[in-house]
Structure formats: C-alpha cells, structure tokens
Amino acid sequence: MAQTLDLLIHRTETMRSIRGIVRTMKTMSAINALPYEQAARTIETYRDTVLCGFQAFMHCNGPLPVAAETDAVPVLIAFGSHHGLCGSYNESLAEMVAQSTTDRQATRVICIGAQMEDALTGLGIHPITTLLPPATAEGLGRLAGALITRIDAIRAPATSGAITVSLVFMQRGARGQQSPALQRLLPLDPAMLGDLAGRPWDSRSLPQFHLPTNQLLAALIRSYLFAELFRAGAEALLTENAARLTRMQQAEQSVDDRLEELLADTRSVRQSEITTELLDVIVGFEALKSRDKPRLPHKPSDKR
Template identity: 25%
Template sequence: MANLKELRKRIQSVSSTMQITSAMKMVSAAKLKKAQDSIIQMRPYANKLKEILQNLNATLESSEGAYSSRAEVKNILLVVFSSNRGLCGAFNSNINKLARKTADEFAAAGKKVFILCVGKKAYDYFKRLDYPIVGNEGHIFDQIKYATVEALAERLMDQFRNSEYDEIHLIYNQFKNAAVQYSIVEQFLPVQKPELKEVSSIDYIYEPQKEELVQLLIPKSLKIQIYKAVLDSNASEHGARMTAMHKATDNAKELQRTLKLEYNKARQASITNEILEIVSGAAALNG
C-alpha cells in the first residue's frame, strides 16, 4: 500500500487534471453551440444547391466542360480535414485511418495519390508515410472565414482545370451531434451527375440558357461544398472534444474517489498501528 504522502500527491494531481478537463469541456461546449448553428444553417442550402446543379447538369446534351469527368484518371488529390490540436478523442485517428485506407485503395489501382492536409494532425500523420504532401492549410481553422475557404476552393478548381489532378476527393468528419460524427469521403471534382432514377422531375424555367447557368453555378456550388466540409469538421471537432473532456472528467472523479478511499484506509491503518504501539509500550512499562 502506498504511503500517505504519495496518495496525497496523487489526489492533488488528479484534482488539478479534473479542473483542466472540466474547463476544456465548458469551453468546447460554448464553441460547439456556435459551430453547430453554422453547419445546421448551411447544410440545407448547400445540399439543395448541389441537387439543383446535378439535375441541371444531367439534362444537358453534352457532358463536356471544365469540371467534367476525364477519360483517364491518373492523378488523385485527397483533401484531408483534421484538427490543429488534440484532446478530442478518436476524431483525428478516425479521419487519418479513413484517408490512408482511401489512399491505399487508389494506389493499389495504379493511381498516383497526393495529399492536401487541412489541419496539423493530418499533416503530422501523413508526413511519416510515403504519399506526397502538397500543402497544409490548417490556418483555415484559426479563424473560419468564407473568403479564406473560397481561395482554397478556387486553387483546387484551377488545378483540376489545368489537369494537375484528374480527381479531387474531400475526407472529413460529418457532424451529427456532439457524441456522433461520421468520417466520409466525398467527391469534389469532377462534378458528379446523379443516377437517372435520382434525377428530379421538376421542370425548371431557365434564364439565361442551361449551359450558361451551369458555368455560373458550378464554381459557386464547389466553393459552398468546401465551406460546408470546413464547418462540418469544425463542429465535429468541438463535439468530439467536449465528449472526450466529459469522459475524462468523469474518469478523474472516479479515480479521485478511489484514491481517497485508499488514503482513508491507509490513514486508518496508520492510526491503528500507532495505538497498538502506544498500548504495547504502556503494557511493557507496567510489566
């Protein structure tokens, strides 16, 4: 059994840790509310815009365009969204594992895979692997602004148009609630056409022509798609960190309770031993 001094130090250490995790939980909860509101408000708009664009694109007679599928796919870019900091449970490990699995599958199919990291944790993970990293855009999460995300989207669109990459995929955590996030792979470019059975039967009135509308809407839709991924990842990070810190605080409380019980037992045993020594000493003197 550990001595009383060691137990007191451990109890103090656990108490300090519990205060830190509890404070981090409250901070993440406050940030989560704002991040959650942002993605919930953005998601319906982004999904509807994407749906309209896909249905419009599917009705065109020609599929040729700057953002259409390539005849041969050789170079693939994976844009991996992670966090810049840890202490958020399995948030980063899940996204890194999915990204590596996806990269390995493309590489096994004979494709050349490139990685663009949006977050320090993804960069730290992939720099140890053999896949070429073309950049780290983790600064986006320092202060999320549409203008910053728009610049990233425009650069990716330019690289696709210039045939630097034949496909671009987004890998990020999709937010559901504070306790649940889904790691997903989403094709960014080329623009996908929906299956024939998924094409909406809504008869739109176009002004100007369909082809011109597609060229106007595609860049806007792609920028919104990237922005939605950033907001999803940001909300997921705060939700994961809040949940992780909540569990850490509960574990610290349980450990503190166990240590206090052990401390009280050790203290009681020490007092009992002292009493026995005093009684034994008194008995020896009387004898």
C-alpha cells in the first residue's frame, strides 16, 4: 500500500517523539543506578563491622550453637521491581522463587514490588504481603526495618518460634551480566560463623562488653539482618535500573532503525512527487507549445 508524504511525515515525527522519551528514560536509569551502587558499597563497611562484632563475641564466649531447622516456618523475601520496562527481570526472579519453594502452602513469601507480585501470581505463588521498593537510596533503611518487623511478626505466632529466612534478588555478574541469587539469611550460615570463630584476634586489646550476653547477641543478629536486607535491596534496585538501561538502549536502536526507514521512504515519495510534478509541467508546456504554434497556409496542389 502506497504511503502519502503527509502520513510518512506524521509517522516520522511520532518516532522522533518516542525516541526522546526512550532517551529520557535511559538517562534516568543511568542516573538512578549510581546512588544505589554507592549505598551497596557503603553497607559493606557496616556489614564488616557487624561481622567483627560477631568475631569478638565468639572470641569471648565461644562458638555459637548451630540452630536446628526442624519444624521451622520457611520465609522467603523476593526483591523485584515496582515498574516495568526491564525485560524478564521479574520473571527470572519468580522462577528462582518457584524452584526454591518446596512447600508452597507452608512458605511465607514477602514480595517487594507490584511487578514482582504479578510474576509470582502467574506461577501460582501468592505472597502474604507486598511492599513498595524505596524511590531513593535514603529509603533502603526504612525498607530493611520494615522487613525485620515483618520477620518478627511471622516468628512470634510460630509454635517453636523457629523460622528460616532466605532472600531472592538479582545480583551483578561478570561483564555486566545479571543473575538471580538465593541467599540464606536465618539461621546464620554455619560456614560464616565457623570462619569468624577460627580467625585469630589481631588487636592487642581484648574485647569488652557492657551489655548482657543475650542482649548483645540479639543486637548483633538484628544488625546483621539489617545489613543483609539493606544490601539485597540496594543490589536489586541497582540491577533493576541496569536492566532498564539495557532495554532502553535496545529500544533506542530499534527506533533509530525505524527512523532511517521512514526517512528513506519519505525521500523516495518526495522524489516521486517532484518527478510527477515536473512531468506534469513538461506535458503542459508541450501542450501549450503545440497549441500556440502557427499553422502554415495550405497550398493548393498543381493540377496538370
């Protein structure tokens, strides 16, 4: 079907408007990712301090006992996105949640993000609650505190008070790749505790505590939970913006390709119209020339 010049111009302007929107979203994704990357680096320092506290505690009180996981209520926290345009980000995380959930009836799933909730519901997993991710890096602390409150609320009604908590979030990989990660949060990782207990105490000063042992251990565990939840939230938001940036770059390339096609079609149609108009002018000129050409008088033929 032939396209008119006006239609091609209208479509070209529309594609240019779409390109402006895509470029704006790409820029916003790149800008938004930076604060979350800084927050992820900052919380690592806090986490190292908490682990140093665990090391000091075990240096004075001995290794921590390994908690039994029998009859424990499984809790899974899935960090997804609240907005779309980030490819299969939430679907990949939902698949990881489905693979990690052995008993869907007993597992309590806490979801972060409306898009993540839709992906989980599509696989038949219904979260007990859905929280909104923070709009800025300053809100990561509030999100971590809210998740700790939710964990405490789940643990309180449990018969034995025992729960297992795992985190599912997207993490950065090599060469800009992303992959879903499953991290154990509670009970504390025995390998991590064993490594801390086996480290020599390097300082010349022995650690001293003013809090009772139970209160100090509870404070250390709560600080560790806060650090891990904060880090997972920062990593999730960083990778979400990175995924959206990649998607917008692909969309921008597609729009540019379509713009080139439209501009080529526009030039072709404009050239055809110019050629047609020139032919019309030439034909009209020839017709006028033929009409205005003087006719020669008719000479009678000689009869012999």
